[in-house]
Amino acid sequence: MMKIAILTIGDEVVSGKIVNTNASYLAKILETNQFKISKHLAVRDEEEEILKGLAFLYDNANIVITTGGLGPTVDDLTKEICARYFNEKMIFIEDVFNQIKTYYEKTKRKMPSVNKKQAYFIKDAIVIPNDNGTAPGMIYEKEHKIIINLPGPPKELEPMLHHVVLPYLKDKWDIESLKKQYRLMNIGESDAETILQPLYQKYTSIKIAPYASVGVVDYMLSIENKDNQSVFDRCCDEFEQYLGEYIIGDWSKTIQELVVELLRKNNLTLAIAESCTGGMVSAKIVDVSGSSHVLKEGVVTYSNEAKMKRLGVLENTLIKHGAVSEETAREMALGVKSTSGADIGISITGIAGPTGGTKEKPVGLVYSAICFNGKTQVYRNYCVGDRYKIRLRSTMLILYKLYCSVIKTL
Amino acid sequence: MMKIAILTIGDEVVSGKIVNTNASYLAKILETNQFKISKHLAVRDEEEEILKGLAFLYDNANIVITTGGLGPTVDDLTKEICARYFNEKMIFIEDVFNQIKTYYEKTKRKMPSVNKKQAYFIKDAIVIPNDNGTAPGMIYEKEHKIIINLPGPPKELEPMLHHVVLPYLKDKWDIESLKKQYRLMNIGESDAETILQPLYQKYTSIKIAPYASVGVVDYMLSIENKDNQSVFDRCCDEFEQYLGEYIIGDWSKTIQELVVELLRKNNLTLAIAESCTGGMVSAKIVDVSGSSHVLKEGVVTYSNEAKMKRLGVLENTLIKHGAVSEETAREMALGVKSTSGADIGISITGIAGPTGGTKEKPVGLVYSAICFNGKTQVYRNYCVGDRYKIRLRSTMLILYKLYCSVIKTL
Numbered sequence: 001m002m003k004i005a006i007l008t009i010g011d012e013v014v015s016g017k018i019v020n021t022n023a024s025y026l027a028k029i030l031e032t033n034q035f036k037i038s039k040h041l042a043v044r045d046e047e048e049e050i051l052k053g054l055a056f057l058y059d060n061a062n063i064v065i066t067t068g069g070l071g072p073t074v075d076d077l078t079k080e081i082c083a084r085y086f087n088e089k090m091i092f093i094e095d096v097f098n099q100i101k102t103y104y105e106k107t108k109r110k111m112p113s114v115n116k117k118q119a120y121f122i123k124d125a126i127v128i129p130n131d132n133g134t135a136p137g138m139i140y141e142k143e144h145k146i147i148i149n150l151p152g153p154p155k156e157l158e159p160m161l162h163h164v165v166l167p168y169l170k171d172k173w174d175i176e177s178l179k180k181q182y183r184l185m186n187i188g189e190s191d192a193e194t195i196l197q198p199l200y201q202k203y204t205s206i207k208i209a210p211y212a213s214v215g216v217v218d219y220m221l222s223i224e225n226k227d228n229q230s231v232f233d234r235c236c237d238e239f240e241q242y243l244g245e246y247i248i249g250d251w252s253k254t255i256q257e258l259v260v261e262l263l264r265k266n267n268l269t270l271a272i273a274e275s276c277t278g279g280m281v282s283a284k285i286v287d288v289s290g291s292s293h294v295l296k297e298g299v300v301t302y303s304n305e306a307k308m309k310r311l312g313v314l315e316n317t318l319i320k321h322g323a324v325s326e327e328t329a330r331e332m333a334l335g336v337k338s339t340s341g342a343d344i345g346i347s348i349t350g351i352a353g354p355t356g357g358t359k360e361k362p363v364g365l366v367y368s369a370i371c372f373n374g375k376t377q378v379y380r381n382y383c384v385g386d387r388y389k390i391r392l393r394s395t396m397l398i399l400y401k402l403y404c405s406v407i408k409t410l
Numbered sequence: 411m412m413k414i415a416i417l418t419i420g421d422e423v424v425s426g427k428i429v430n431t432n433a434s435y436l437a438k439i440l441e442t443n444q445f446k447i448s449k450h451l452a453v454r455d456e457e458e459e460i461l462k463g464l465a466f467l468y469d470n471a472n473i474v475i476t477t478g479g480l481g482p483t484v485d486d487l488t489k490e491i492c493a494r495y496f497n498e499k500m501i502f503i504e505d506v507f508n509q510i511k512t513y514y515e516k517t518k519r520k521m522p523s524v525n526k527k528q529a530y531f532i533k534d535a536i537v538i539p540n541d542n543g544t545a546p547g548m549i550y551e552k553e554h555k556i557i558i559n560l561p562g563p564p565k566e567l568e569p570m571l572h573h574v575v576l577p578y579l580k581d582k583w584d585i586e587s588l589k590k591q592y593r594l595m596n597i598g599e600s601d602a603e604t605i606l607q608p609l610y611q612k613y614t615s616i617k618i619a620p621y622a623s624v625g626v627v628d629y630m631l632s633i634e635n636k637d638n639q640s641v642f643d644r645c646c647d648e649f650e651q652y653l654g655e656y657i658i659g660d661w662s663k664t665i666q667e668l669v670v671e672l673l674r675k676n677n678l679t680l681a682i683a684e685s686c687t688g689g690m691v692s693a694k695i696v697d698v699s700g701s702s703h704v705l706k707e708g709v710v711t712y713s714n715e716a717k718m719k720r721l722g723v724l725e726n727t728l729i730k731h732g733a734v735s736e737e738t739a740r741e742m743a744l745g746v747k748s749t750s751g752a753d754i755g756i757s758i759t760g761i762a763g764p765t766g767g768t769k770e771k772p773v774g775l776v777y778s779a780i781c782f783n784g785k786t787q788v789y790r791n792y793c794v795g796d797r798y799k800i801r802l803r804s805t806m807l808i809l810y811k812l813y814c815s816v817i818k819t820l
Contacts, residue, residue, distance in 0.1 A: 014447050017621050020430055021450070037424050039453040039459065049449065056466050145438030211427050230724070272710070278696020279689025282710040286688025289764055289797060291712070296722060298710030300682070300692040306707035306750070319605030340716070354699055387699060 004035050005057035008042040009050060009078050010068040010152060022067045022150075022157055028211065032220045033166060034177045045069060050081045057144055065165070068152035070135035072114040078149050079138055083122050086142050086401050088121040096127055128164045132156045141167060176226045178390055180236050181250040182219040184243060185400040191219050195242050203235040214389060215396025218251055248403065254281040255399045260288040262406055263344070270402075271340035272298040273311055275323065275349035276366065280395040296342040301332070311335030324349050326367055326378045333369035333376055344406070345371040348398050352387045366394040370405050377405065414445050415467035418452040419460060419488050420478040420562060432477045432560075432567055437656060438621065442630045443576060444587045457477060460491045468555055471708075475575070478562035480545035482524040489548055490561050493532050496552050506537055510544050538574045542566045549578060586636045590646050591660040592629040594653060595810040599627050605652050613645040618701040625806025628661055658813065665809045669792055670698040672753070673814055681750035682708040682744040683721055685733065685759035686776065690805040706752040711742070723744030732771070734759050736788045739777035747781045754816070755781040758808050762797045776804040780815050787815065 006026055012018045023040040031037055038061045043049040050069075057064050069078030083090050097119035104111040121127055121138050128137030128150070136150040137160050148165055150157045169175070184192060189212035200208060205228065213217040221239060223232050240247065248255060263270055272282050272295070283300030285291050299310050304323055307313040313331040321327040329347050337345025350366030357363035362382075369378045379401055383393040416436055421427045441447055448471045453459040460479075467474045479488030493500050507529035514521040531537055531548050538547030538560070545561040547570050554797055558575055560567045579585070594602060599622035610618060613639065621628040625749030631649060633642050650657065651657060655729040682692050682705070695701050709720050713734055717723040723741040731737040739757050747755025760776030765785035772792075777789045789811055793803040 010452075013434070014433040014437060014449060015441045015619070016447070017619075019434045020450070024423070024426040024429045027424060029426075037426070038755070039424060039452070039454070039463075040418075040430070042450040044449070053449075053471075053756070059462075128786070133722070209427070211423070224794045274689070274692075274694070277693070277709065278701075279684070279692030279708055280696075282684075282689030283693055283801075285761075286690075286710070286712060286801070289437075291688075295688070295710070295712045297713065297716035298689055298708075299720075300689065300696070300710075302692075302696060302702055302705045303707065310707060310709075352696075353701075354803030357714070359759060388697065391693075 002063060002169070003038045003061040004030055004034055004063045004065060005038045005061035005274045006040045007042065007050075007053050007064055007066045009045060009066055009070055010042075013042050013068070014044050021153060022132065022152065025154065025158065026067070026161065029161060029166070030169075031193040031202060032179065032180070032209070033170070033224060034175050034224050035169065041384070045077060047081055047084075050077065051085055054082070054147075054193050055087050061145040062144060063148065063169075063355045065148045067149060067150050067157060070118065070137070070149060070151045072117055073110065076117075076272050079121065080373060082138075082149060084138070085322075086122065086140065086147070087143070088122045088140075091123050092116075093119050093121055096121070096136055099129065101322065103130075103134055114210045126164075126168070128160050129216055130156050132159065132162060137164070139165070145324060156197065161206040177222055177224050178226060178229065178232045179220060180232075182221070182239065182243070183248050183251055184217045184219065185215060185248050185251075185255060185396065187217065187243070187246045187408075188212075192217050192219075192246070196239070199235065199238055199242065203231070206232060206235050208239075214385075214392045215400075216255070217246075240318070248400070254287075255396065255403060256284045256288050259399055259403050259406075260285060260291050260294050262403060263294045264290070266410060268294070268344060268406070269296045269342040270294050270344045270346065271336045271342035273336035273345065273347040274298065275302055275307070275332070275347075276352045277348050277350075277391045277395050278302060280391055281348060281398060284399060286336070286393060297336075297341045299336060307332060311339065322361070324351050324361055324365060324367060326380065329367035329369040329378050330371075330376050333371040337371045343372065344402070346398060346402055347371075348394055350383070350390070350394055352390045354387060364390050366397075368391070368394065368398040368401065370398075370402055372405060373409050377401075412473060413448045413471040414440055414444055414475060415448045415471035416450045417460075417467055417476045417759055418445050418450065418478055419455060419476055419681045421454050423452045423478070424454050432562065432564060434595060436475060436477070436571065437567065439571060439576070440579075440587065442619070442632065443580070444632060444634050445579065445583050446613060455485045455487060457487060457494075459492055461495055462486065464492070464495050464557075465560050473556040473558065473579070475558045475560060477560050477567060480528065480559060480561045482522065482527055482544065484628065486527075489531065490733075492548075492550070492557050492559060496532065496550065496555075496557070498552070501530055502526075503531055503537065506531070506546055509539065509546070513544055514538075522532055526813045528762065536574075538570050540566050540570060542569065547574070549575070561738070568744070582797055585634070587632050587634050588636060588639060588642045588718070589632040589782075590642075591628060592631070592649065592653070592662055593658050594627045594629065594656040595625060595658055595665060595806065597627065597653070597656045598622075600625050600672075602629075602653060602656070606649070609645065609648055609652065612648075613641070613800045614788075616642060616645050618649075624795075624802045625810075626665070627656075639786035656785050658810070663677040664697075665813060666694040666698050669809055669813050669816075670695060672813060673704045674700070675819060676816070678704070678754060678816070679706045679752040680704050680756065681706045681746040681752035683755065683757040684708065684758075685712055685717070685742070686712050687758050687760075687801045687805050691756070691758060691808060694805060694809060706750045707746075709746060717742060721749065728742050734761055734771055734775060734777060736790065739779040739788050740781075740786050742780040743779035750773065756808055756812055756814070757781075758796050758804055760770070760804055762798070762800045764797060774800050776800070778804065778811065779810040780808075780812055782815060783819050787811075 763773030
C-alpha cells in the first residue's frame with residue numbers, strides 16, 4: 001500500500017505563528033482517496049533539519065509531500081534541498097520562467113530578479129503550474145521514492161493538489177476506488193457512531209470515516225476495489241436507512257448554501273430575529289454570495305426593549321414566560337416576518353452563558369421558531385459547550401430546521 | 411539552549427480528521443517563554459511509530475512534549491510506551507486513582523473499570539493533575555532527557571501547561587526573562603515589520619516576534635536575561651513610538667471585549683446597522699458575556715428596502731450614490747441610532763464580492779460610519795481577501811474605529 005508522509009517546512013509553523021492547516025487538509029483529501037498518511041512532520045527552514053526529516057519520513061513512506069519553502073527568498077530552500085537529497089542537479093526552465101513573468105504582468109507588477117530562482121527544477125521532474133501565485137510545484141521520482149513539493153499558501157496548494165497531484169497518484173497506482181460522501185446534521189458524532197456499529201461490523205472491507213465539526217458530521221464511505229460495486233451499494237443503502245433523516249447531502253455545500261439555493265429557487269424571502277446568537281445566523285446567510293435575493297432583513301434584538309419595539313413581542317409574554325421561552329421565540333418569528341414582509345420569519349433566543357442560567361433554564365437552553373406558510377413551529381434544544389459553541393450550535397441547528405421545514409412544506 | 415520537540419499521538423490528527431491546534435498552541439506559548447521549539451511530529455496510535463518518533467525527536471531536543479493517548483482505552487498507549495522507551499516500569503498510584511474517582515462522582519457518573527489504567531505512572535515521575543478531565547499528565551526525566559505527557563483535549567492541556575509545565579521548565583532552567591505583549595490593529599503585518607526594521611537592527615539581543623491574524627497583529631518582545639531591564643525598556647519605548655497609534659493593549663483582551671468594557675464603564679449603549687457584514691459586527695459584540703448591557707439592537711439591512719424602511723435611508727441617496735457610499739453609510743448610522751434610541755449608532759456597507767464590483771467601486775470597498783456625540787464620522791477602506799475575509803476585516807476595523815472614537819470623545 002502506498003504510504004504518504006507530509007513534511008511542512010517553515011519557521012512560522014514550528015514556532016506556532018500559524019496553525020498547520022495544510023497538513024490536515026492534505027491528509028483528509030488523500031485519505032478519502034484511498035491513500036494512507038503515515039505521519040506529519042514540521043521542521044524549520046534549515047538545510048540539515050529538512051534533510052534529516054526527509055530521511056526519517058522515507059523510512060516508512062514511499063511518497064513525501066512537502067509544503068512551504070518554494071518562494072523567491074534565500075530562506076526558501078525546499079526544491080534545492082530535495083535535489084541534494086536525491087543527489088541531483090537543478091536546471092533552469094525558460095518556459096516556467098516566462099509563466100512567472102506573465103503572472104507578474106497580469107497583476108501589473110514588475111518581477112523582481114530574485115524570482116528567477118523559482119524557475120529551477122530537478123532535471124526530468126514534473127513541474128506543477130501555479131495559477132494563483134509565483135511558486136510552481138514539483139514532482140520527482142527516483143529509486144521508488146517520490147517527492148512532491150507544494151507551496152505554503154492554501155489558495156495555491158489546494159488547486160495544485162486536486163488538478164495535478166491527485167490525478168498523478170491515482171494514475172500511477174491505478175486506484176479506481178468507490179466513494180460516497182454524506183453530510184449529516186442534527187446528530188452528534190458519538191450518536192451517529194453508535195447507530196452505525198452494525199455497519200462497521202458487517203462491512204469490514206469498506207472504510208467508514210467520520211469528520212466532525214460543530215453542528216455537522218461528514219462521512220466518507222469508500223472501498224479500494226471497483227469490482228465491489230454491489231456490496232458498496234448495499235452498504236450505502238444501509239447507511240442511508242440508519243441515518244437518512246440526518247443527511248442533508250454530500251460535502252459540496254454548506255447548510256447556508258443549501259438554504260439560500262432552496263429559497264432562491266422557490267422565490268422565497270427570509271427575515272431573521274436573533275437574541276443569543278446576536279447576528280450569527282444572518283452572518284451565515286450573508287456568507288453565501290447571492291444571498292441578497294433571499295435575505296430581506298435581520299434584527300438582533302438582544303434586549304427586551306428591542307424585542308418589543310422591533311418585533312412586537314408583548315411585554316406580558318416577556319414578564320410571564322421570560323425572554324428565553326417558547327412564547328417569546330414564537331412572537332419573535334411572527335414579528336420579524338410581519339414587520340419585514342418576508343415569506344419566512346425565523347427566530348432564536350437562548351441562554352449562551354457563562355452566566356444567566358437557572359435550574360429551570362440552564363445555560364445551553366435555546367428556543368428557535370420558524371414562521372412559514374401560516375404556521376409557526378417552535379423548537380426547544382439543549383446545546384453543550386462554551387458561550388461561542390452554544391451560539392454556533394444553535395445557529396447551525398436553526399439553519400438545518402429551516403431547510404427541512406421548507407422542503408417538507410413545498 | 412533548551413530545545414523542545416512536540417509529538418502529537420493520534421490517528422485523528424494524522425488522517426486529517428482534526429487540525430493539530432495543540433502543536434501550534436504549545437509552540438506559541440513556549441516560544442514566547444524563551445524556549446525553542448525544534449520540530450513537530452504527528453504519528454498514529456501505534457507502538458513502533460511512537461518509539462521511532464521519540465528516538466527521532468530526542469536526536470536534537472532535550473525535551474519532548476506529547477499530546478494525546480492518555481485516555482482509558484486500549485488505543486491510549488502514550489505513558490506505557492514512554493515507560494518502555496526509558497526502560498522503566500509503571501506503578502499504580504492510589505491517590506491519583508481516587509482523584510479520578512472523585513472526578514466521576516462530581517459529574518454524577520460511575521467510573522468504568524478501564525479508567526484504572528490512567529492511575530499508572532513511571533516510578534518517581536511527577537504527576538500533573540487534570541482538573542478538567544480524567545487523564546492526568548506526567549513529567550519524567552532520565553539521563554538528561556525529559557518527557558512531558560499531556561492529554562489531547564485543549565481544555566485539559568492548556569491549564570496543565572500554564573499551571574505545571576511552564577513553572578517546572580522555568581524553575582529548572584532558571585529562566586527569568588523580560589517580556590512585553592502588544593496587540594495592534596489597523597495595520598498589516600508587513601507594514602508593521604517594515605516600520606520596525608530599525609528596531610530589529612538596533613536591538614539584536616531582543617526577540618521581537620509578530621503573530622498575525624485577520625485584522626490583528628500581536629507582538630511579543632522578550633529578552634532572556636533579567637539584567638537587561640534598561641535596554642529592554644528602551645526597546646519597548648521605541649516600539650511604542652513607532653507603532654503607538656496602532657496599539658490597543660496587551661493580549662489579554664479582544665477588541666470586542668475592550669469595546670464592551672469601555673461602553674459599559676461609561677454607561678453608553680450601542681446600535682449596529684450592517685449590510686455586507688450581515689450580522690458579524692453584532693455577533694462579535696454578543697461574543698462578550700455581559701454585552702446585553704451595551705447592545706441595544708442590531709439590524710441587518712442587506713436589501714435597499716430594509717435600509718429605507720428600518721433605518722430611514724432616503725431612496726434618493728440610494729439612487730444617486732448607491733448602497734455602498736459615504737452618504738448611505740452616514741444615513742444608516744444616523745438611522746439606527748435614532749430608531750433605537752442608543753447613544754452610539756454604527757454602520758457598515760461594502761462590496762464583499764466575489765461579484766458586484768465595478769471599476770469605481772471594486773470588491774473590497776467598505777464604508778463604515780460612527781454616529782456619536784452629535785457627529786457622524788465616515789470611514790472608507792479597501793479590504794483584501796475573499797468574501798469572508800473582506801467581511802471579517804471590515805468587522806474588525808469598525809470595532810477598532812469605534813473604540814478609538816469613543817476614547818477620543820470622552
